[in-house]
Amino acid sequence: MNQLIFNIERTFKASEEELSALKSIMKEESLEKNGMFLSSGQVCNKLAFISKGAMRLFYDSPDKEVCNDFFFENSMVGSLASFLSQTPSIVNIAAIEPCTLFVLHREDVIRLVADHESLNKMAQVILQEQLLRAEKREAALLGVNPEERFKNLMEVHPKIFKRIPLHYVASYLGITPETLSRYRTKFLV
Numbered sequence: 001m002n003q004l005i006f007n008i009e010r011t012f013k014a015s016e017e018e019l020s021a022l023k024s025i026m027k028e029e030s031l032e033k034n035g036m037f038l039s040s041g042q043v044c045n046k047l048a049f050i051s052k053g054a055m056r057l058f059y060d061s062p063d064k065e066v067c068n069d070f071f072f073e074n075s076m077v078g079s080l081a082s083f084l085s086q087t088p089s090i091v092n093i094a095a096i097e098p099c100t101l102f103v104l105h106r107e108d109v110i111r112l113v114a115d116h117e118s119l120n121k122m123a124q125v126i127l128q129e130q131l132l133r134a135e136k137r138e139a140a141l142l143g144v145n146p147e148e149r150f151k152n153l154m155e156v157h158p159k160i161f162k163r164i165p166l167h168y169v170a171s172y173l174g175i176t177p178e179t180l181s182r183y184r185t186k187f188l189v
Helices: 002-012 016-025 080-085 106-115 117-142 146-156 166-173 177-188
Strands: 027-031 036-038 046-052 055-060 065-071 092-095 099-105
Touching: 002 016, 002 046, 016 106, 016 117, 046 080, 046 106, 055 166, 065 166, 099 106, 106 117, 117 146, 146 166, 146 177, 166 177
Parallel strands: none
Antiparallel strands: 027 099, 036 092, 046 099, 055 065, 055 092
């Protein structure tokens, strides 16, 4: 939690009182490998910062799971659409590795941002960053052919190939595991 609080303090210039209030609502939780943080159909009533581990966001389609995103240390994870609208989530979020999370429950977040102006601004910035991240990810995945998606992912997020099972990476890229294997052979030799 210390690294997370340090980053918040440095980035948002939060006071000691605000940092203390934030720490008081953050609950450390562990999630085992393949453990579910959120299942589709549930209302997302919590967000989490990942202290250790990796997670994936995926959709259930009729014949397979479709990976849509990966999250690593110092990332925030949750279904923002469900969290904000309080409607059932259409996504699943699961641990790929054993995770240590700092969880924030919705009612605590609402109270905190109402009481602390700089933490309200922090929440707004985080929401903006998540929106920009989603738009960039969508453009990177939809705007180019599969081979370019692979090369972009290798360039921007090489750690994905070291930490994420390749069938999840293939799903994220919208290709088969066999095609991913060919790209890896072609570009990593």
